[in-house]
Amino acid sequence: MTSKNSKRFDDVRPGEALPEQAVPITVLLITSGAIATRDYFPGHHDMEAAQQLGSPHVFMNILTTSGLAQRFVEAWAGPAARFKDLR
Numbered sequence: 001m002t003s004k005n006s007k008r009f010d011d012v013r014p015g016e017a018l019p020e021q022a023v024p025i026t027v028l029l030i031t032s033g034a035i036a037t038r039d040y041f042p043g044h045h046d047m048e049a050a051q052q053l054g055s056p057h058v059f060m061n062i063l064t065t066s067g068l069a070q071r072f073v074e075a076w077a078g079p080a081a082r083f084k085d086l087r
Contacts, residue, residue: 006078021072025060033064 023029034044039061042049050058070083077083 006080007076012077018072018076021075023068027058030058030060030064033067034061037061037063039063 031045034040041061043053043055043059044050044061045058047058050056066086069086074081074083
């Protein structure tokens with residue numbers, strides 16, 4: 001059963017503009033995401049270690065980035081939509 005508020009695959013067109021989703025990127029978000037996913041790589045919580053790797057500051061891990069993308073797509077597509085792959 002598909003919810004009236006959910007997009008179906010056939011409703012989506014390549015190149016369709018999605019609404020803006022502002023996510024404040026903070027050190028707390030970056031380090032919390034790393035800790036929540038048990039990613040203790042120093043570049044995700046230690047600014048000096050990140051700078052030694054060539055980054056100006058700590059950087060977000062891919063699991064947090066993917067989770068934010070999935071949350072956005074699922075909210076946009078509706079409650080009956082299924083997020084199957086991130087590409």
